[in-house]
Each structure stands twice: as structure tokens, then as C-alpha cells.
Amino acid sequence: MINHVLDWLEDRTGIPSAIRHFMNEEIPASAGWHQVLGSVAAFGFLVQVLTGILLALNYAPTPGDAYDSLRYIVTEVTRGRLVRGLHHWGASLMIVTVVLHMLQVFLWGAYKKPREATWIAGVLLLLLTLAFGLSGYLLPWDNRAYWGTVVTTRISALAPGAGPLVLKLLGSDGASIGVVTFARFYAAHVLILPPLTLLLIALHVYLVRRHGVAPVPSDENQPKKKFYPGQVAKDTVAIFLWFALLMGMAILARVPLGHVADPTDLSYVPRPEWYFLFLFQFLKFFDGPMEVLGAVVIPTLAIFALVLVPFIDRGKMTAVTKRIGAMGVVAFAAFAWAGLTARAVATTPEVREMDLAMIQPWQEISAGNLASIGFFRQANCAGCHTISLTGGVNSAGPDLTAAPSERTPEWLLEHFNAKAKLVDSQAQMLAVFVTKRSEKAVKAWATAPQTAIDGALIYLANDCAGCHKINGVGADEGPPLNGVGERREHTWIERHFANPTKYVSNSSMPGFQFNPQDLKLITDYISAIPR
Amino acid sequence: MTEDKHPPPSTRRDFYSTAINGLGSMIAAALALPAALYLFVGARTEKHAGFVEAAKLDDLQIGKPREVTFERTIVDGWRTSREKTIAWVVRTDAKNVVAYSPQCTHLGCAYHFEEGQNQFVCPCHDSLFSIDGKVLGGPAPRPLDRYNVRVDSGKLLIGNQIQKA
Structure with a gap:
């Protein structure tokens, strides 16, 4: 019976053989645990989509109502707090995973010819992941969300030339945030970013398949392996551990819901989400007219540099242990990131805001x-x-x-x-x-x-x-x-x-x-x- | 790690597929279960202090239905509001009153009371109900639905639960 259905499906759609073909892809002998992160990131995106849809089913996307409905989700809807926790911590873990994935590719030099386009698609996916975080940050409409986003829009207004246009696009007058900005952020978060991300993931995976998983020099004399089942099992184990960590965080680490956004509350000290703290701290080095450098120019140049990595480093593939330069870059970046973040955390005043959901x-x-x-x-x-x-x-x-x-x-x-x-x-x-x-x-x-x-x-x-x-x-x-x-x-x-x-x-x-x-x-x- | 070009030996292959299927099912279950509870168990919406004063007992005549309007708190998802509500109340004796939900049990039309016939009549499909709520004719499948009521110090209090007969 099942064979019958499969035969029919094969004849009419070709899907079963396409899946078999996908699973039987040949991968280099060196492939292994270091290559699981891409699959984990894709799975993370799926979790975000699922929990995002669940939240949307009980969420009213207008200021005021947004807050009330989220409070309703976390206090009254069965497992609502868990679903919100999964979505909130899932976002953080997504960013960690995408960055680790990128670091792995960078360290191994897997971006080299002919995989430049794969790398660029990956950089764009990192930016999309950050855009998800930024747009989602406003949606709870509590003080944290409101004041954090006020700062975000002000920073984007600094962009030389494009500032006023960006503000227009965000529906903000530059001073406060209202219903229009809220609608823009919500639309970006649920209507614009998800299909873009899906499209880019498809392109990214297609390119990985087109050029194959990047080999290392020692692979030349080794027979190839199949993707299934060895690598799939490793991916699954990694996904399982990742998901267990997320579940643990969603259950144990409560996501607070602060006071409803209050534009007149001038005592509130806004802070971005932890993954943007380094930028926040970096900005402090630039005063007055130099601010635009730290806020817009240098971050933009950094993104360009990231995109150009495969064109700058055009040498032959070498063993990861010999890529001292790449290790140096990663060590420097990690050091700078950790230092800036630690400094930002140290200077953040203790927040005693009550969790209003409680x-x-x-x-x-x-x-x-x-x-x-x-x-x-x-x-x-x-x-x-x-x-x-x-x-x-x-x-x-x-x-x-x-x-x-x-x-x-x-x-x-x-x-x-x-x-x-x-x-x-x-x-x-x-x-x-x-x-x-x-x-x-x-x-x-x-x-x-x-x-x-x-x-x-x-x-x-x-x-x-x-x-x-x-x-x-x-x-x-x-x-x-x-x-x-x-x-x-x-x-x-x-x-x-x-x-x-x-x-x-x-x-x-x-x-x-x-x-x-x-x-x-x-x-x-x-x-x-x-x- | 080196591997043969041929498929791995069946025991290792089996181990891999068992791991994939086992872990995969656990993840799916851990996602599906909370999602199902979230969707199907619904909200633990607080019941607001149920009873609201709807009429004075002295204003009701025994055996004579009266339409009463009263205000009560409606909790609708994350929104709590005061709303006007209607009930048909019939005082049955010195101490007892019944209050009917104002909608026909057939398809939810608002029915009215016909003085001459001494019965409730639904204008949609001609369902007829006696003043004790029983179906006398028409397509109505069950007697009129009732609010839970209490009489306290000469006042009729109507609750927020509707009982289906």
C-alpha cells in the first residue's frame, strides 16, 4: 500500500527520488561535527516560524493592545509563557548559531572560489537574522521595547544622506515612536523578513549543493562519503542538543514583561538586546560630529568587509590548522566583541523593574x-x-x-x-x-x-x-x-x-x-x- | 575518519537511522505537545465575580415574564469591558426566579414574549416556548437556556454561566 502511494508520488511528482538524491549527496571524507551548524541554524529558523505563528494567533499588533495581548499570552494562555520563551530565547540562540556557523566557514576558509556566492548569501542571512531581532524587539511594547527602538531609529537617522529617507520608511518623526512605526516593524517582522529569509536559505542550500561541501586538502586522496546517514545523524544530534538547551532556557529563564511603553517615562535607561550591546558600547567612543562614524559608517564598512572576505583572501585551500591569519582575525573579533559587551554590561544600571506578568x-x-x-x-x-x-x-x-x-x-x-x-x-x-x-x-x-x-x-x-x-x-x-x-x-x-x-x-x-x-x-x- | 566507499555496514547504518528517527521524533513531540496545549486547551480566563444585580424581586410578578437589561463585565481574550446584557426572567414563586438567555435554542435568533398566547415566540422559524422554557413547537431542539441565578435580600442576581437543558 505504502509502496503504491510512493510509486504514484514518484511517477507524478518525482519528490521521493529528489529526497533520495538530496540524502545521497557525496560529501568529503573530512566532513563531520564541525559542519552541523548550518543545519542547526535552519532548524532554529523553523522553530522561530512555528512559535512565531503560535504567538501571532493570540497577539494584537497595535500599540497598547500588543502589550495587553502578550500579557494575556504569558499569564492566561496554556503554555503561552513557554511559547514566548521559546521564541525569545530562540532568537538569541539563532544569532549565536548563525555567527558560529560563519566563524566555522571563515576559519576553514570554505568561502574560497567557487563558493563566494554561498558566503555572500550567508552574510545576508546573518543580517536578516539581526533584522528579525531588531524588529521583534519592539513588538512586546513595554518600556524596554519602546525606548530601545527609539534609540534604533535615532541611529538609523544618522545615516549620511539616507537618514531622512530611512526615518520616512520607518514611519517615525525621529523623536518618538507611534502606531505607524509599530506597524512597519510588525510588517517587516512577519511579512517581509520571513519570505526573504526562506528564499535566501533556499539559495544558500542550493549553492552548497551546487559546489558541494568544501573539502580540505587531505580530502584529495580520500574516498567520499554519503550525506545520509552518517552526517544526517550528526546534524540530528546537534539539533537535539540545541533544542534541549532552548527548551531549558524557555522553561527556566523567565522572559520578563515590563511596564507598558510610556513615552513620558524619562527615567528609563534603554539598553539594546545583548547581541547589540557591543555596537552600543562602540558608539560611546564617538562624540558629537564623529558619532555618525561609529553609528553608521564603520558598521557599514564592516559589513562590506565581511562580504568581500572571499575576494580578499584568494589563496589556495589549506588545512585549518595552518590558517593562522584567520585565527588571528577571529580571536581579535571575539576579544573586541567580548570586551565591548562586558563593558556595556558593567555600565548598565541594575534594572529593578517589576515583571508585570506576575x-x-x-x-x-x-x-x-x-x-x-x-x-x-x-x-x-x-x-x-x-x-x-x-x-x-x-x-x-x-x-x-x-x-x-x-x-x-x-x-x-x-x-x-x-x-x-x-x-x-x-x-x-x-x-x-x-x-x-x-x-x-x-x-x-x-x-x-x-x-x-x-x-x-x-x-x-x-x-x-x-x-x-x-x-x-x-x-x-x-x-x-x-x-x-x-x-x-x-x-x-x-x-x-x-x-x-x-x-x-x-x-x-x-x-x-x-x-x-x-x-x-x-x-x-x-x-x-x-x- | 575514513570510511569505505560502499555504504557503511548495516549495523552502523541501523544505529544512525535509529538515532535520526528517535531524536527527530522526540524533538517533534516536544514541539507539538506544547503547541497542541496552546491551541486546544485555551486560556485560563478569570471568571469575574459572577453575580450581578438585574432586578428587584418586588418588581417581578409571579408567572409574568419580563425582559431585564443589566450590565456586566465581559472578559474577551485580553480585553475586559462592561456590556449590556439581556435576560428574560420569570418569577416562579415567592422566592424563586428563572432567567433565560434571550436567544432561541435553534439558531440563536432573539425571541419575544407574546402576551396573548402566554408563550415565547421566535420570529425566525416559529419556535414556541412555554414560560417555564419548554419547547411547545417549531424546530427548537431543547428548552430555553438558563442563566444561573440567586436571590439575595430581595434582589435578583444573575450569574455568568449559561446552563443548557
């Missing part, structure tokens, strides 16, 4: 509401009042999460007095809470961790709300505390409690001596309040 309802309600949830638990109110969100009715008292209580404050205070041991101020707070709780508070009701509630209780017991606001509730005497965890380090906040004027000279805040446990609870609590 924010829980309790972080977005007032300290009073959170403390009231604490009183509710403390007085064991749930013994009579179920707090299911869907409204179970199997209990003695009404489900207060289903609808707010309509009792008068007097009735409630009396009720609390009779049923629970709460002091007056606590009872009053709880009475306000059960009659006027917000939607967020309802969600927090069942899920708020006890440590956070304890933090809120300490906050209230020390009357912090008499001077500070949390989530819009409190006084304006001192600074609002939303986002304090991003502005200040944890230890700074802890030490500041004991001696405020030591840290803020004109502070009117009195010192607070907490025991270590309470100090940790209240610091953890206020640090967790999002901006």
Missing part, C-alpha cells in the same frame, strides 16, 4: 483593603461566608464576593461585635470593605498571601497611610509608595526606616524601629506595590 490582585488594592482581608481571615468570617468567585451558596451567611453587603454600618459593627473579636478601628475598616470592595479586592480575597497581609497590617498599625499613598489611598504628606521597590533597593528601604534623615536629608519622616521579622514583612509589602 502582578497579583493584592498588589493593586489599598493597604486598608488588604488588611481587611486579614481581619476577615483572623476573625474566621469564612466559617459562615464562603468566598468563592462563582458564588457557592452552601453557607450560613451570604457570599460577600458575589455581591457587596447592603447592611448599614451600624448593623455590620454590631454583627462584628457579636461574632468576631475585632477592635473598633478594625471593625470599621472591615465594614467599609464588605460594602464597597472593588473587583480587584474580590480577586485578592482568596489569593492574597498571608505575609503580604501581615505587611499591610504593620503598615496600618504604624499609620503609614497618614503620610503615604498606596494604590491611591492615603495622604500626600510623604511620597506615594507605588513603585518604591523599583526606585529603591530593598536594603535601602530597610535602613531608611530606622533613620530616614540619614538617607533623605530634608525628610520629615520619623524613624521606625521594627523587629527584624516585621521589618522584612513591611519592606517586602511596600516593595511589591507596582508603579
